[in-house]
Amino acid sequence: MSSSTPPTHDPKWRRLPEERPRQILEAAIAVFGEHGIAAAKLEEIAARAGVSKGTIYLYFPSKEDLFREVIRQVLVPRIAQVEHELTGGTAIEQIERYLRVHWHYFDRPEAASWLRLVLFELHKFPDLEQFYYDEVIALSNRVLGDVLRRGVASGELRQLDPAASVSLIKAVLLMHVIWMSSPAAKASARAPQHTIDGIVDFVLHALRPDAPAGVAAPVLP
Amino acid sequence: MSSSTPPTHDPKWRRLPEERPRQILEAAIAVFGEHGIAAAKLEEIAARAGVSKGTIYLYFPSKEDLFREVIRQVLVPRIAQVEHELTGGTAIEQIERYLRVHWHYFDRPEAASWLRLVLFELHKFPDLEQFYYDEVIALSNRVLGDVLRRGVASGELRQLDPAASVSLIKAVLLMHVIWMSSPAAKASARAPQHTIDGIVDFVLHALRPDAPAGVAAPVLP
DNA sequence: TTAGTAAATGACTTATCGGTCAGTTATATA
DNA sequence: TATATAACTGACCGATAAGTCATTTACTAA
Numbered sequence: 001m002s003s004s005t006p007p008t009h010d011p012k013w014r015r016l017p018e019e020r021p022r023q024i025l026e027a028a029i030a031v032f033g034e035h036g037i038a039a040a041k042l043e044e045i046a047a048r049a050g051v052s053k054g055t056i057y058l059y060f061p062s063k064e065d066l067f068r069e070v071i072r073q074v075l076v077p078r079i080a081q082v083e084h085e086l087t088g089g090t091a092i093e094q095i096e097r098y099l100r101v102h103w104h105y106f107d108r109p110e111a112a113s114w115l116r117l118v119l120f121e122l123h124k125f126p127d128l129e130q131f132y133y134d135e136v137i138a139l140s141n142r143v144l145g146d147v148l149r150r151g152v153a154s155g156e157l158r159q160l161d162p163a164a165s166v167s168l169i170k171a172v173l174l175m176h177v178i179w180m181s182s183p184a185a186k187a188s189a190r191a192p193q194h195t196i197d198g199i200v201d202f203v204l205h206a207l208r209p210d211a212p213a214g215v216a217a218p219v220l221p
Numbered sequence: 222m223s224s225s226t227p228p229t230h231d232p233k234w235r236r237l238p239e240e241r242p243r244q245i246l247e248a249a250i251a252v253f254g255e256h257g258i259a260a261a262k263l264e265e266i267a268a269r270a271g272v273s274k275g276t277i278y279l280y281f282p283s284k285e286d287l288f289r290e291v292i293r294q295v296l297v298p299r300i301a302q303v304e305h306e307l308t309g310g311t312a313i314e315q316i317e318r319y320l321r322v323h324w325h326y327f328d329r330p331e332a333a334s335w336l337r338l339v340l341f342e343l344h345k346f347p348d349l350e351q352f353y354y355d356e357v358i359a360l361s362n363r364v365l366g367d368v369l370r371r372g373v374a375s376g377e378l379r380q381l382d383p384a385a386s387v388s389l390i391k392a393v394l395l396m397h398v399i400w401m402s403s404p405a406a407k408a409s410a411r412a413p414q415h416t417i418d419g420i421v422d423f424v425l426h427a428l429r430p431d432a433p434a435g436v437a438a439p440v441l442p
Numbered sequence: 443t444t445a446g447t448a449a450a451t452g453a454c455t456t457a458t459c460g461g462t463c464a465g466t467t468a469t470a471t472a
Numbered sequence: 473t474a475t476a477t478a479a480c481t482g483a484c485c486g487a488t489a490a491g492t493c494a495t496t497t498a499c500t501a502a
Contacts, residue, residue: 041489233467236467274481
């Protein structure tokens with residue numbers, strides 16, 4: 001047509017070697033979350049990242065390695081960050097805050113999907129599971145365990161095994177996250193707000209001292 | 222060699238139309254349990270059942286229907302049976318028995334694998350999930366819910382929402398079954414016996430009445 | 443302007459697996 | 473023993489998706 005057309009061609013694609021890994025990882029966390037490891041398609045990840053399938057292989061050797069990097073570079077930091085939103089207050093207050101902060105964090109469907117995936121599909125990759133355990137679970141357990149130890153020492157909580165209690169508390173919380181995230185559960189469900197209130201009530205009752213006649217622990221309103 | 226060989230040929234296979242469905246279902250529950258729905262291979266199910274892949278299709282229209290029948294004919298009766306091992310005693314005793322009986326039931330790796338599968342993969346088959354909910358979960362919830370209602374009425378337990386408490390109790394139990402069944406967890410694990418003792422202690426503390434004389438305000442919906 | 447090359451593409455290869463069916467074998471019955 | 477047929481087999485088909493690579497395109501620097 002007109003010879004005034006500038007020499008620029010609207011390139012079909014651009015060279016962005018610095019940004020590709022991040023773009024791919026971001027797309028991958030979404031797709032893995034939605035479909036799980038096995039059912040996630042590289043074509044879909046590529047499409048969402050705005051690249052072709054071949055490009056993924058320029059940066060990640062295989063689907064499994066891509067998954068590894070998603071955990072390492074995206075998931076671990078994201079979860080570790082949540083663990084640090086809790087400081088200050090009595091042990092009871094911190095436990096309640098722990099429950100509510102995590103409940104709120106897992107309220108996003110994406111987070112719940114990943115929890116599902118970690119709990120139920122990760123065991124097929126034992127080394128990854130170990131890595132995840134060391135980096136995420138152990139940290140998280142330490143944080144909550146310390147709170148419990150302090151509470152026991154101060155008499156705010158009854159005499160209990162902190163490590164075991166961490167598991168018990170998390171079990172209640174995480175299982176309800178799973179249940180609330182399933183559409184079927186939502187049919188028969190009460191409101192999420194009501195659910196977390198019930199969890200907090202249940203857990204705190206389980207942890208408080210027996211309060212036999214003598215020293216009735218002051219129950220705050 | 223010898224011409225005394227009887228005319229019988231050691232048939233390569235036998236006609237057993239009455240037994241095939243059971244054989245196939247038994248093989249299927251094992252393979253589905255080990256690999257999940259998607260990763261279970263019909264060839265493997267066929268091999269374990271001692272038949273060829275084609276034979277499966279003489280009795281079941283598709284892999285998904287086979288899975289349905291496994292739930293219907295194998296899993297539901299097996300679980301329903303467990304629910305009935307608990308009768309008699311105080312509410313507290315029944316709850317403790319409920320926890321220990323189920324803990325023992327899920328001690329077999331096969332049972333834990335199926336729990337995983339139900340929690341993680343069943344949501345991809347909404348009608349199946351509904352079916353499972355109606356046949357298994359609802360029954361189980363009713364049984365335990367009745368125990369709680371009785372306990373509340375008699376004052377053995379504190380004022381609580383029975384339906385919500387059923388979820389809370391099951392959450393603790395089931396999540397620990399999952400965790401105990403994962404090899405990674407076993408590394409850092411205490412003994413199963415110790416774990417179930419901790420669960421019982423935790424749950425019973427959460428359910429017992431507040432000791433202090435004053436009227437601790439129960440939260441009722 | 444023009445090689446030179448790094449980045450990116452997408453058609454292709456390969457493997458897997460659910461599902462089909464023409465052919466084979468066992469067994470009942472005549 | 474001969475015939476009919478129900479039960480069963482396993483080679484095959486088609487769809488899907490991970491992974492490869494010859495080719496194309498964007499960019500750089502001489």
